[in-house]
Structure formats: C-alpha cells, structure tokens
Amino acid sequence: MLLFIVSLVLISAIVAIKFSNRFGVPFLLLFFSLGISFNFLGVDFEDYVLVDEVAQLALLIIMFYGGFGTNLTLAKPVMKASILMSTLGVLFTSCFTGIFAFFVLRVSLLEALLLGSLIGSTDFASVYAILKSQNLNLKYGTASLLEVESGSNDPTAYTMTMVILALLAGGDQSIPGLILSQLVFGLGLGLGLGKLSQLIIQNISFEEDGLLSILISAIAILTFALTSLLGGNGFLAVYILGIYMGQIEYQKKPEVVFFFEGFSRIMQIGLFFLLGLLSNPQLIIQAFPYALILMLFLTFIARPLVTFALLKPLGLKNNQIILIAMAGFRGAASIAFAIMVTNYPIRLESDVFHLVFGVCLLSSLIQGSLMSFITKRVQMLDPNDTVYNTFNYYNARNQIGFIEMKIEADNPIVGQSVAELKLDLAVIVAKLIRAGKVIVPRGHTRIQAGDRLVLGGQSYFDPNGSALTEIKVAANHPWLGMALQDIEMADNELIVMMRSAQGESIVPQGDTEIHAGDKLIILRNKRT
Secondary structure (H helix, E strand, O other): OHHHHHHHHHHHHHHHHHHHHHHOOOHHHHHHHHHHHHHHOOOOOOOHHHHHHHHHHHHHHHHHHHHHOEOHHHHHHHHHHHHHHHHHHHHHHHHHHHHHHHHHHOOOHHHHHHHHHHOOOOOHHHHHHHHHHOOOOEHHHHHHHHHHHHHHOHHHHHHHHHHHHHHHHOOOOOHHHHHHHHHHHHHHHHHHHHHHHHHHHHHOOOOOOOHHHHHHHHHHHHHHHHHHHOOOOHHHHHHHHHHHHHHOOOOOHHHHHHHHHHHHHHHHHHHHHHHHHHOOHHHHHHHHHHHHHHHHHHHHHHHHHHHHHHHHHHOOOHHHHHHHHHOOOOOHHHHHHHHHHHHOOOOOOOOHHHHHHHHHHHHHHHHHHHHHHHHHHOOOEOOOOOHHHHEHHHHHHHOEEEEEEEOOOOOOOOOOEHHHOOOOOOOEEEEEEEOOEEEOOOOOOEOOOOOEEEEEEEOOOOOOOOEEEEEEOOOOOOOOOOEHHHOOOOOOEEEEEEEOOOOOEEOOOOOOEOOOOOEEEEEEOOOO
C-alpha cells in the first residue's frame, strides 16, 4: 500500500508540474494541496519527528544545490546587495514582523520574534521554481541577486531561530558563543570540506556512471551532520560547500548537475507533500485570518521597507527594488524550521506550525501567481536572455563533445595527412582508431581506409528543450526502401543519425536508402 501511495504521489506531482508550467500556478502550492488532500481521504499522519528528519535532509540537498547551481560570474556584480538582503534583510524583516505579531497575536515578545524569524527568509526552492517555470529573466542581474539571496538567507533565519529558542529555554548558554559557533563552524567546515572534496574528485577516477554523484551527495550529508554535531550552522556549511563545488571543474560535472537537479526536485516533492500531509485542515482554517494579516504585513510593508532601506543606497533602480521586494516568497525552509520548533522542548502559546504553513501557502499563491504580471508591469523582463543562464544547471553546454566517423575506401580524405584536412568548422581530430589500436593524431599522421576518426568540438545544449526519438524501421514501415530526401517530415523534424541492422552508424545523406532493421534518430525541435 505504501509503494502504491508513493507512486501515486510522484505521478500526481509530475502532472502538477506540467499544470504549473502551462497555467502559471506555482507548483509548490500544488504539492502542498496534494498533501492536504490526503487528509480528506482519511490518511491520519502526525509524526512531526519523522517529518523533521526528512525536512532536514530535503533542505540540505536543496540548499546544497542552491549553492552548487549559483553562477558566480553573473552573481558577482550583485553580490553585495544579495548578502545585505540575506543577512541584515532577514534580521530587520524578522524583527519588524515579530513586533507586529506581538500586537496581533498577543503572545510574548520572544515568541513573536521567533515567529518573525521563521518567516523572515525567502525560499530558494520557490524562487528557483517560479523563475524557471515562467522563464522570468530579469534586468540588471536581478535573477542572480534573488538566487543568491534566497539560497543564502536560510542560515541567517536558522541562527536567529536557534538564538531565540535558547532564550526561551533559559539556561546558561552563551548567546554570543552560540552565534559565533554557528558562523565559524558553518563557514569553516563548508569551505574546508569543499577543498578536501576537490582533492578527492580531481585525483580519483570515477569511470562508473553515478558514483561521483553519490559521493558528492554523501559529502553534502556528512558536511551538514558534522557541522551540526559541532554546534555549527549545517545549512550554511552545505551552502558554502555547494558554491565551492559548483565553481571548480572536474570530469562528469554535467552528470552531477543533472543528478542534483533531479534529486533536489524529488526532495521538494517529498517535503512539500509531507508538510501538506502533516497539516490539519481545521487548524489551517483557524490560523488563516492571522496568517493572512501576517503575510500582508510581511509582503507589503516589512520587506518593501527593508528592501528600499538597504538597496537604495547601493544605487539600484526603483523598479528593480520593487520587484525584489515582491519576490520574497516563503516556503519549505520556513515550515521545516517551524516543525523543528514544534519538536523543541518548550511550551508556546500559539500554533506556530499552522501559522507559518498558512503564511507560506498564501505567499506561494498570491506572490507566485502575480510574479509574471509584476515583472512586466515594472518593466523588469529582459527578453534578450534566458533565466537558465543564471544557473549552473546549463553549464553542460560548455562541455566538449565527440563524434566518430568511419573512413570508407572511396572517401577523398584517404591518404591525406591530418594537417591537410580542410576542417573549416571548429573541430579537431582528437583520436584515430586503426585496427583496434588508438593512435594519437599528429599533423603528419595519414588517414587510411578503415580508420575511425574521433572529432572533438564544443557540444550543444538546447535550453529550450529538444527531443531525440529513435524509430526502428520494420518490414512494413512506410519509409522502407525510400531515400531520405523523399520522406515527408514536419518542418521541425530532422533525421540526425542512422544505425544499420548490423550496428553500423551512418551519417544520413539525401540519397541514403532506408532498409529493414535500420534505426533512425530523429531530432524534434519545439516549434517557435
């Protein structure tokens, strides 16, 4: 039964993502709703401790990927503004919201400030998802600014939360010492383990597919666990580790990028579903009026005031500041920290979990749905670029690719030296295979019939998403016996490679004839 539910959740999540991409509804909101819906189906789940453990794992992966995917080249011009917003921005926003909550909720000042710290940071998963799903590339490097801010501000909120929890719990713990240990161990271990990981990865060969990705995942989890055990900020450590690992170069890095893209997406789906499942619809309704008031104050008063105060002196344009102020989505981190607070051995006057849950739901619904409209309204959309360039997710396009070609006896280059080849395109003869032996090609190396040449050049990665489809030609296929030039294909389709029934690769030409058993590789580009 459990496996059935898991498969149902994953399939529903895929449908939710497709629905989100088509209609602009934040898919994180749909994941929340999916989890909540299971409550109405009779699923009774109240294991806060288990969800707390899952939330920590999910957050550390999401935050690691947030750092790993940061394109520092694009982020450097806006780094000062990003760090200001992720530190002082979180501090002031949390304090203003906490003081407001003190008067609205009628709870103690410390508890109100605790609530403010929980919803004071913006959520990387939400920002990343909304910018990507709506392809909102923003002017003046604003996408990079939001990316770095949302990826690096959770450690600030976490430290504030731990400090206030320590004050609420009493005892003789030194608050300055707590803050210092959070920062020192977080920064030190994140950077130190990053350098150690670099030495390991760049000096050990990982030929088997997937091993490197597993190793880096283990290092990220180890970094978080070790830092937390020593009293440091584990989320800060994995974010620093992610940034470090994302900027260095090593073999199979594209494989790691795509692995963590999928891994972090699975973590988001699981986390948001469990958070929705853990919630109680009746308690959400009870907390809704207060959550709405807090969300409106946070979104339209506290964050805009803090954003203008911090960024205007840096010379940012008014429309840019307005957009940054409106892009303060609340999400997974806030609710995950709220679960941690719920499990903490202190007694609170308010239902912190459902209050924070309500704020995040409303933030995702209102701000996420309006993001595209606001971007265009304040004239911040940059149509000349894609937001995908902001993320290292697309660094794979800078990798070198290789193609192999067999030299037949009638090929005009037989007998020519490598230096005599007229390679007008930006390619190089990287390898020559003759009778099963590899020959390192030099300028004087001559090509013989039967040789296999391996040509190298910059590979192409399509950010708009192209699809390769393989078709096997059966005995009754309508293309059987036809030349490629006689086949009627859609204007967005092209046969880019063929493979004979004997396994021989064939570069398609107009007069190439199709035989039974041939496999055709067809590229289908998205229509523009």
